[in-house]
Amino acid sequence: MKHKLDFKDYNEALKQDKLLGLKCKQCGTVTVPPKIACGECGSTNMDIVKLSGNGEIQTFTTVFVPPGGREAEIPYIIVLVQLDEGPWIMGNLTSIDTDKATMDIIGKKVKMGHAVFPGDIYSAGDGARPLFSLEA
């Protein structure tokens, strides 16, 4: 069984600030990042869709203790964003200092860019990830 959208293509698209998802033809749910089957109903009948990257912050964590290879990044903010199309996705939040990351940012609207992690011993090469910034 072949992936409709594999991680390689998803990753390359994200490097162009393009967020790709899989819209299920059975139940309408959008699955992102890509999987072999719909995250909601398990159907493999899905279409690739381009998502806006716009959403709302649901929650966040400020990281002070880095995983290996990310020492230069700390402190950084991880956000869970509910995209306009429905799914929740994880990314980093830039555009504010980490000490400004308080409960006030919950519910704020964000738009998406990307950052590339060069990779480590656990990854298959580099990995792009969503980089959110607060809408003005």
Place this chain on the structure above:
Amino acid sequence: MLASEEKAKKLTDKPVYIVGVSQASAGNLLSQKGYLPRLKSRELSVKQAYDMAGLSPKDIDVCELHDCFSIATIIALEGLGFFEFGKAGEAVEKGETKIGGKIAINPSGGLKAKGHPIGATGTAQVYDIVKQLRGESGERQVEGAKIGMTDTLGGDASTVVNLILRRGW
């Protein structure tokens, strides 16, 4: 060692029976979206275990649950039905999860104390509960423990397995 009820009785005078066993999967953490901080996989799983055993949360004397991170403890305490949603943190602060409290939680020290290697975690939980039910837990003994539960999670909260164990003597 797993054995049939009949064989277990012959092999030991302290057989521990598996009276409830369950597993449920519900998609990865982020796919649970607005349901968070509750975990569907655990709630679906543990209900099956309680129903199979004909028991409810108040019947459990001791539980080894999946406290991979501090917040996971609180989510588990509520998801397993020991405390109302939103109340577990307060209950822990009041000492209700200590040995001798309302429900003894992770007298082994749990995952936070010793890590959570895949596979070995669930096995260790079963071992600890069996020792508790047999009265062999020394300083960590939950007095008179007759029914215990294990709660093991995997795949980014996508799957939870529960066992309810009871003294067979």
